[in-house]
Amino acid sequence: MPRRVKAVPRAGEGKRGHDGYLGYLVRQAHVAVRAAMDKALAELGVTSPQFAVLTMIGAYPGLSGADLARLTFLTPQTINLIVGNLVKAGAVGKSADPAHGRILRLQTTADGEALLRRCKARVQEVEERLAGLAGREEEKVVRRWLAAVGAKLATDR
Numbered sequence: 001m002p003r004r005v006k007a008v009p010r011a012g013e014g015k016r017g018h019d020g021y022l023g024y025l026v027r028q029a030h031v032a033v034r035a036a037m038d039k040a041l042a043e044l045g046v047t048s049p050q051f052a053v054l055t056m057i058g059a060y061p062g063l064s065g066a067d068l069a070r071l072t073f074l075t076p077q078t079i080n081l082i083v084g085n086l087v088k089a090g091a092v093g094k095s096a097d098p099a100h101g102r103i104l105r106l107q108t109t110a111d112g113e114a115l116l117r118r119c120k121a122r123v124q125e126v127e128e129r130l131a132g133l134a135g136r137e138e139e140k141v142v143r144r145w146l147a148a149v150g151a152k153l154a155t156d157r
Contacts, residue, residue: 026149033126040122044115049074051119053082054108057092058116061107064097068106091115 009016011028020028037048046054052072057063063071069079083106086092091112097103108116131139 033130036126036129037123040126041119044118044122046115046119049078050082050086051123053079054086054091054112054116054119057106058108058113062105064103064105086112089115 011017011032015021015024016028034048037051041047041051049072053068053074056068056071060067060071065076065079065083068074068083069076072079074082083092083094087094089111090109093107093109093112094104095107097105134142
């Protein structure tokens with residue numbers, strides 16, 4: 001006798017809700033945030049990974065590609081592709097490391113900084129929607145917990 005097929009729950013219900021595994025719920029949230037960010041950035045012709053790369057280069061000028069891969073959780077190959085496209089677009093510049101000539105240091109250009117400001121304005125709308133799901137104190141708890149998860153699981157590898 002065939003098994004009865006259960007309906008797939010919507011996000012926030014069943015195993016996709018309070019009863020779900022924490023790892024699954026974090027992944028579900030990540031996918032939802034990524035989709036919202038991609039939608040917000042689409043008019044600017046920027047993807048979420050490109051925004052992450054541009055954000056980190058802007059925040060930490062002089063990063064190498066290897067540094068950037070670690071900071072953005074992207075592969076070195078993906079970083080090379082994204083950085084190459086940002087260089088072609090005039091948003092990022094490269095310079096040789098003075099001590100290690102083979103290492104290229106990355107920095108945003110004036111055009112890159114202007115693009116980053118426009119991206120941040122779009123992403124701010126997504127951030128506000130996220131923050132609106134919790135009160136100020138709850139948000140602080142969530143931020144601390146997410147940072148602790150990243151730190152703890154990164155050191156356990």
